[in-house]
Amino acid sequence: MKSSLTESWRRRLTLFAMCMATFMTSLDLTIVNVALPSMQSELHMSAAELEWVISAYSLSLAAIIPASGALGDRYGRRRVFLSGMVVFVIGVIACAVAWNAASLVAFRAVQGVGGAAMLALGLSILTETYPQERRAGAIGAWAAIGGTGFGAGPVGGGILLTFFGWPSVFWINLPFAALGIVCTVVAVRESRNPQARRLDVAGMSLSSLGLVCLTFGFVESSDRPWGAPLVAVPLAAGAALLLAFFWWERRAPHAMLPPALLRARSFVSASGIYMLAYGGMSGALFWVTLYFQNVAGWSVLRTGLSWLFMNIPFLTMAQFGGRLDSRFRASAVATWGILVAAVGVLLLGAAGTTSFAVSALGYVLYGGGFGTFVPAVTHVAMRDVPPGVSGAASGVLNASRQIGSSVCLAVLGTVGVNATVSAWRDKVSELDGTRRAAALAQSHHVGGGRVYTVVQELGSSLRRPAVDAFLHGYQLAVGIAAACTAVAAVLAWTGFRQRSARPRAAERPASPAQAREATVTGDGPGRRSQ
Structure with missing residues (x-):
């Protein structure tokens, strides 16, 4: 009984450590957004430099995640995970004391390197720790906490910025990091694949x-x-x-993408779903936040609190998503979840032309849809991964999410800004020469949704044209985000359709004891060393 209790607590603490890691990495994808105006004012940053504050972090995640997964397979997943957490803390402290734009961007990249190791190995460590029959619930909790961090960013950032300066959005990571490091040292067992490929x-x-x-x-x-x-x-x-x-x-x-992964249809489909769905989410939520804060005139705190309409349904459905995955076909769970999220995006695209109640419903559907499909997609993808490459597989899945987020955010940002500026130029084309020139000089402010700046410079008579121009670009960008999400639903239906979410008889261990034995002896996804 004592041994069983010890094993139970070891799993719980391992799950807690992995959740702290995914919470921090997800939190820092969004919490910085609400601090950008303060950074811009104090560090005298341009709009392009502000974009790089976001992109440096997400690009580092995308670039380093696959390598971190391979390093974990080869040198030890616990060792690489713990090293990543330490590097992340160093990056957090450096960002908080950054003295100019260049230093902040550079330190954000360092932060991303550490976050990449945590994300790449977190899912792999959970796969190693939990037996098949309990793995879906653990992955569901892990995904839910990651989504909570993503949604808590604007809320927490708004609260912090109400009382403290922008460095506080980085300092807030330290308590979570301390808890994660302690639990990792105490509970996480080392695991590796002795036959792991060399780093590509x-x-x-x-x-x-x-x-x-x-x-x-x-x-x-x-x-x-x-x-x-x-x-x-x-x-x-x-x-x-x-x-x-x-x-x-x-x-x-020694390819970074092992051929065995590319032959796993469910895994390839899951990677594509991650790219499209998370890409659409990043692009849509960027524009939604920009609208509420810069156009609707909401405070940072009110804008952040509105995310609770998305975050709570995500957290709730992520727990049910893991259970649905064991009862229904993965294609059905994933497809319907993504379609519900796509409808939520479309409703968010109506912001500015409808009441907030419609946007709130959009948030609810978006969060609930994501919470439904993420555990199902992740579980099926990792279950079909061949033995010995779970670290690389986890890295590729997480890299797919960051690649989609980075590239789609850049594309949708460009599409939205260009459409907004074009609409603004059309609206001011009939003004007299001097006033038209002054209006055109404000194009970059309109493109960023800074309507209040336009009003200060040109007067309130041009507020409505500025808002209409922004809404034109906003609705186009969010519409494309919804289309990306819908395509992900098609990929889920076709990619998972031939595979039932219910484990095959050969995959179900006869007992929990046999499941633990399979993992410890190396018959599972990897080989564990004490």
Whole structure:
């Protein structure tokens, strides 16, 4: 009985440590957004530099996650996870004391490197720790806490900024990090794959540089024409580097993407779903937050609190999502969850033309839909992963989410800004020469939704045209985000349709004791060392 109780608590503390890690990494994807105006004022940052504060973190996550998964398989998942948590803390402290834009962007990248190791190994460690019959619930809790961190960012940021300065959005991570480090040291067992492949340095370099170039090109295209050298050259280079990456991965002796993963249909489908769904979410919520704070005139705190309409349903449904996955086909659970989320996006796109009640319903459907499909997709993807590559698989899944978020945010940001500026120019084209020139000079403020700045500079008579121009770009960007989410639903239906979410008889261990034995002896996803 004592041994059983000890094992039970070890699992709980391991789950708690993994949840602290995913909470922090998700929190820092959104909490910084509400602090951007304060950073801009105190550090004298340009709009492009503000975008890089966000992109540096997410790009580091996307670039380093696959390598972290491979390093965990080879050198020990616990060791790499714990190292990542320490690097994350160093990045947090450095960001809080940053003295200019360049230092803040650089330290955000360091923070992302640490976060990548935590995200890459968290899911793999849970897969190693929990037997098959209990794994879905653990993954559901892990996903729910990650989603809670994402949703808690604006709320927590709003509260912190009401009483403290922008560095507080970084300092808040330290208590969670301390708890996570202690639980990891005490409870998490080391696991590795002795036959793990060597690190694919060439593949990692090609994919990282390709993603950075693509994102840079899309970010710059919001201020420059598509043919400008700072836009065309990075986009072309990024496309070429990514093509070279896929060419290399098919021939590399130690590919970052193991061939066994590419042959797992459910895993490939799950990666695509993550890219599309999380990409649509990042783009939509960026514009929604911008609208409520800069156009509707909401305070930072009120804007953040509105996210509770999404966060609570996500947390609730994430717990049920794991149970639904064991009772219904994964294709049905994932497809319906994503479709509900897509409807939520469409309702959010109606903000500005309807009452907040419609937007609140959009938040509820969005959060509930995401909470339903994330555990189902994640569970099926990891269950079908071949033994010995769970770390790499976890890394690829998380990288897919960050790649989708980074690229879609850059694309939807460009689309929305360009559409807004174009609509603004049309609306002021009939003004007299001097007033038209002054209005055109405010195009970059309108593109960012800073209607209050336009009113201060040009007068209240142009407030309505500025709002209408912003809503044009806003609705276009959010509409594309909804389309991305809908495509993810199609991929879930076709990619998972041939596979029941209910485990096959051969996959179900005869007893919990046999399940633990399979994991410890290496018959499970990896081999554990005490």
